[in-house]
Amino acid sequence: MKLAALQVSASEDRDDTIRRTGELIDEAARQGAGVLLLPEFFAIPFVQPDPDPGYVTWAERMDGPSNTLAQQKSAEHGMTVVSSFFEGTDVPGVFHNTSVTFVRGEARQVYRKSHLPFSNGFPEKFYFRPGQESPSVVDAGDVKLGTIICYERHFPELSRTVALAGGEVLCVPVASASAPMKEVFQLELRAHAVFNQFFVICSNRVGLEGTKDYFGLSAVYGPDGTILAQVPDGEEGVAVAQVDLEEMRAARMRRPFFRDRRPELYGSLGEEPAGSR
Structure with a gap:
C-alpha cells in the first residue's frame, strides 16, 4: 500500500488550480499511490484574517468542480482520493467546510468540520x-481510513474516535500558515500517529495568499511518528510513502494500547469544565 500527500498552491483561477492538482494526482498514481489526500479547500484561496461576506462566492455544491476532479481521478486510477471543498447548501447563508472520500470513483463518506476556529x-x-457528526471510518478495501480537518488536530478525542472505529490511516487536510505553529504542527501530527498506532497523511497548502504564507510540510507519518515522505518545503508536489499495514496491525498487538484503555475513568472528558456555563 502506498499513501500520498498532495501539496499545491491555490490561485484566483480555480480552473488552473484544478488542472495543476489533476497533474499532481496523476503523478502520485504513476508512483503507485492507493490513497491520496488533497489540502483543505485545495482548489480556491482560503479565508483571510478579516471576515469577508464576498468570500462565499467560492462555495460549491457536492458535485462542483473540486469534487468532480477528485471523483474522476479516483475512478481513472482506481484509487482512494479524499477531497476538501467549501460546501454551499439550499439554505441561504448556510455553508460547511466539508471533505468527501471517493473510493474508486464512488463517494463513500462525507465529513463536515465540527470544530471551527475564530482565532489566529x-x-x-x-x-x-x-x-454535527463525529468522524467515521471508511473501508477502502485494503485499508480503513478516517478524516479530521485542520484545526481539529488540536483535539485528540477526534483522532482517537477514528482509531477506536478501526481506522488505520488518519487523513488531515489543512490550511496552515502560522509560523509560530510550524513546529507544534508537526509535533501534533506525530503524536496522533503514535498514540493511535496508525498512519497519518497531512496535506497543506503552500505559497503566499494575501497576508498568509502557507508553509506546506505535507507528509505521511508512520505509527512511530517517523516522517515517511514529505513534499520539499515551499514547493508543489506529492509525497508518496510505501507502508506496511500488516506490521502496523502486528504492532497494535505487541503494544496493546486499546486493550489497556480504562474508559470508565474518562467520563469527565464528555463534560464541560467547571465554571464554563
Missing part, C-alpha cells in the same frame, strides 16, 4: 456551520 487569522465561524 482564521475566522471560520463567520462562514461555516459546524458539522
Whole structure:
C-alpha cells in the first residue's frame, strides 16, 4: 500500500488550480499511490484574517468542480482520493467546510468540520456551520481510513474516535500558515500517529495568499511518528510513502494500547469544565 500527500498552491483561477492538482494526482498514481489526500479547500484561496461576506462566492455544491476532479481521478486510477471543498447548501447563508472520500470513483463518506476556529487569522465561524457528526471510518478495501480537518488536530478525542472505529490511516487536510505553529504542527501530527498506532497523511497548502504564507510540510507519518515522505518545503508536489499495514496491525498487538484503555475513568472528558456555563 502506498499513501500520498498532495501539496499545491491555490490561485484566483480555480480552473488552473484544478488542472495543476489533476497533474499532481496523476503523478502520485504513476508512483503507485492507493490513497491520496488533497489540502483543505485545495482548489480556491482560503479565508483571510478579516471576515469577508464576498468570500462565499467560492462555495460549491457536492458535485462542483473540486469534487468532480477528485471523483474522476479516483475512478481513472482506481484509487482512494479524499477531497476538501467549501460546501454551499439550499439554505441561504448556510455553508460547511466539508471533505468527501471517493473510493474508486464512488463517494463513500462525507465529513463536515465540527470544530471551527475564530482565532489566529482564521475566522471560520463567520462562514461555516459546524458539522454535527463525529468522524467515521471508511473501508477502502485494503485499508480503513478516517478524516479530521485542520484545526481539529488540536483535539485528540477526534483522532482517537477514528482509531477506536478501526481506522488505520488518519487523513488531515489543512490550511496552515502560522509560523509560530510550524513546529507544534508537526509535533501534533506525530503524536496522533503514535498514540493511535496508525498512519497519518497531512496535506497543506503552500505559497503566499494575501497576508498568509502557507508553509506546506505535507507528509505521511508512520505509527512511530517517523516522517515517511514529505513534499520539499515551499514547493508543489506529492509525497508518496510505501507502508506496511500488516506490521502496523502486528504492532497494535505487541503494544496493546486499546486493550489497556480504562474508559470508565474518562467520563469527565464528555463534560464541560467547571465554571464554563
